[in-house]
Amino acid sequence: MDFYMNKALEQAKKALSRDEVPIGAVIVKDGVIIARGYNKRESSQNALAHAEIIAISKACKKLKSWRLDGAEIYVTLEPCPMCAGAIMNARISKIVFGAYEPKSGACGSKFDVIGDSGLNHNAVFIGGVMEEECSLLIKNYFKSKRG
Amino acid sequence: MDFYMNKALEQAKKALSRDEVPIGAVIVKDGVIIARGYNKRESSQNALAHAEIIAISKACKKLKSWRLDGAEIYVTLEPCPMCAGAIMNARISKIVFGAYEPKSGACGSKFDVIGDSGLNHNAVFIGGVMEEECSLLIKNYFKSKRG
Numbered sequence: 001m002d003f004y005m006n007k008a009l010e011q012a013k014k015a016l017s018r019d020e021v022p023i024g025a026v027i028v029k030d031g032v033i034i035a036r037g038y039n040k041r042e043s044s045q046n047a048l049a050h051a052e053i054i055a056i057s058k059a060c061k062k063l064k065s066w067r068l069d070g071a072e073i074y075v076t077l078e079p080c081p082m083c084a085g086a087i088m089n090a091r092i093s094k095i096v097f098g099a100y101e102p103k104s105g106a107c108g109s110k111f112d113v114i115g116d117s118g119l120n121h122n123a124v125f126i127g128g129v130m131e132e133e134c135s136l137l138i139k140n141y142f143k144s145k146r147g
Numbered sequence: 148m149d150f151y152m153n154k155a156l157e158q159a160k161k162a163l164s165r166d167e168v169p170i171g172a173v174i175v176k177d178g179v180i181i182a183r184g185y186n187k188r189e190s191s192q193n194a195l196a197h198a199e200i201i202a203i204s205k206a207c208k209k210l211k212s213w214r215l216d217g218a219e220i221y222v223t224l225e226p227c228p229m230c231a232g233a234i235m236n237a238r239i240s241k242i243v244f245g246a247y248e249p250k251s252g253a254c255g256s257k258f259d260v261i262g263d264s265g266l267n268h269n270a271v272f273i274g275g276v277m278e279e280e281c282s283l284l285i286k287n288y289f290k291s292k293r294g
Binding site: 041042044045046048049050053056057060064065066067068080081082083084085088089090091106111113120 | 188189191192193194195196197200203204207208211212213214215227228229230231232233235236237238251253258260267
């Protein structure tokens, strides 16, 4: 799992180099990375431009399908409700995230979009993978902003 | 409110004419419709292509800002977690929806993404506006699919 999380971290660092909150994601199917994304909210001025949303959109285009069954998403921060909902809508099977997000995380920390059977799909998730690296990147970004 | 919900219904009918689940949305700011959207999931084969997401993306482009403070969204069906999360991320101030969605609605029916203070924003919502028209359109669509 660390291999793919490192790839998600590479994406997060791209966001950092563009002065965006450093969050990155990759989507993997059958062991192959099929899509990548990093947070572009400020540069695109689009409220939807989270790493996961960008990656899901690319993956749908690549597979020419809105159904990403069997795919896994690796993301450096616990998804927000929008992104967790998008992951469920895309029928992604597994979510691996790095840092926990107590304020707005939707894989159980604040909301429980994933574990609930209301949506026509269930996914498994694993949190805290390479947590320190993922978390430090974001913390240092905010520290540099305040400093 | 019926005026704008009728506009959202017009969008839903566009979806219907393209054999999509008939859901439509409009975003209003200062009394002016600034963006419209209708469900395009099947025709675009994109899991993100819900009416609200399309409308929010257009509104951000139009205002050149990810912040849609003061805007209102009118949508024919209670938003799912993805769309409710997107509405919160875009700082939309008010949500007016038509039909309730007991299975996956995120304005209180199944999830409570809007009423919760976890996100850096609060919005007000009103459900059940022109409920019968909005609901019938969707029910008849599914009935025709089964029939």
